[in-house]
Amino acid sequence: MSQAWPEMEEQTLPAEFAHEEESIKITGFWMFLVTDVLIFASLFSLYAVYAGRMGGEPNPATFFHLGPALAETLLLLTSSFTVGLAIWFMRRRQVGAMTAWLVATLVLGATFVAIEAREFLGDIQSGYTWHQSAFLSAFFTLVGTHGAHVTFGILMALTLLIQVARRGLTPVTARKLYTFSLYWHFLDVVWIFIYSVVYLGGRLG
Amino acid sequence: MSVHRAPDAEEHLPYLEAHFESETRFPWIKVVGYAGSLVLTLVAFWAVSAHWMSPTALLAFILGLAVAQAALQLGVFMHLRESRGPSWQIAGLGLGLFIAVGLVGMSIWIMLFKSGVS
Numbered sequence: 375m376s377q378a379w380p381e382m383e384e385q386t387l388p389a390e391f392a393h394e395e396e397s398i399k400i401t402g403f404w405m406f407l408v409t410d411v412l413i414f415a416s417l418f419s420l421y422a423v424y425a426g427r428m429g430g431e432p433n434p435a436t437f438f439h440l441g442p443a444l445a446e447t448l449l450l451l452t453s454s455f456t457v458g459l460a461i462w463f464m465r466r467r468q469v470g471a472m473t474a475w476l477v478a479t480l481v482l483g484a485t486f487v488a489i490e491a492r493e494f495l496g497d498i499q500s501g502y503t504w505h506q507s508a509f510l511s512a513f514f515t516l517v518g519t520h521g522a523h524v525t526f527g528i529l530m531a532l533t534l535l536i537q538v539a540r541r542g543l544t545p546v547t548a549r550k551l552y553t554f555s556l557y558w559h560f561l562d563v564v565w566i567f568i569y570s571v572v573y574l575g576g577r578l579g
Numbered sequence: 580m581s582v583h584r585a586p587d588a589e590e591h592l593p594y595l596e597a598h599f600e601s602e603t604r605f606p607w608i609k610v611v612g613y614a615g616s617l618v619l620t621l622v623a624f625w626a627v628s629a630h631w632m633s634p635t636a637l638l639a640f641i642l643g644l645a646v647a648q649a650a651l652q653l654g655v656f657m658h659l660r661e662s663r664g665p666s667w668q669i670a671g672l673g674l675g676l677f678i679a680v681g682l683v684g685m686s687i688w689i690m691l692f693k694s695g696v697s
Binding site for chain 1: 638
């Protein structure tokens with residue numbers, strides 16, 4: 375693993391693509407995202423099949439709170455924008471600005487997870503656990519898997535902040551920051567479908 | 580039409596060229612993309628809250644908005660085409676989406692046959 379920046383001829387490339395080896399790892403990370411598409415596709419299929427299997431109470435039309443779901447959506451969309459700016463500053467080698475936008479992304483992501491956890495705990499206190507019905511099993515599995523991904527992304531960003539503070543911006547840390555941004559945007563896309571199909575779609579039933 | 584022949588190392592293949600977006604000026608495209616994503620979200624929220632159309636039409640409408648939103652994220656924020664060589668991620672993602680749409684679509688389709696089950 376080379377930590378140094380390559381020769382002048384490659385300086386025109388973005389930081390995260392400066393090394394060929396790191397560029398290949400970015401392609402590899404895209405392939406991981408493709409497998410994650412398949413995981414979420416499976417869970418969406420599950421939800422589509424079981425959303426109507428409510429076993430009495432509750433049903434999707436009354437169960438979901440659209441206000442918190444809209445707040446979560448706006449938080450995640452904003453965090454997608456801030457991580458985009460972080461990568462833009464990373465490519466300009468402006469580590470301070472990049473770190474600031476990454477911290478903003480983290481705070482937004484943590485707020486998202488906090489709202490989701492609060493919603494889930496409220497449901498559980500009302501007796502609506504995933505044991506209740508096939509609908510709730512599918513709902514908690516789909517939305518919970520996404521929430522777990524976001525939580526993992528926050529831990530990933532925290533370790534990256536530590537690495538950048540200790541090593542500075544190198545071809546390796548640049549690649550890791552870039553793949554984190556891909557992961558984060560991808561989770562935003564998955565959430566948009568959860569918001570549309572599960573939360574808004576639940577009102578249409 | 581050009582005669583078919585095996586490409587050699589000297590030949591110029593645009594497909595194998597590095598592709599990166601120029602990002603020298605302030606990224607207004609990201610600001611526009613962010614504003615666009617907010618508009619798409621709020622339109623979907625409003626359409627459902629106001630019962631703008633029939634439930635089936637609304638579902639199709641908000642799914643369309645979600646697809647637009649996904650395309651926006653991939654195009655504006657994820658630098659989808661960027662690569663030092665061929666953009667393999669587009670081929671992989673295409674295959675992944677093909678399977679995803681097939682899986683979800685066929686699951687919904689088979690549940691429409693209510694005669695034997697439910």
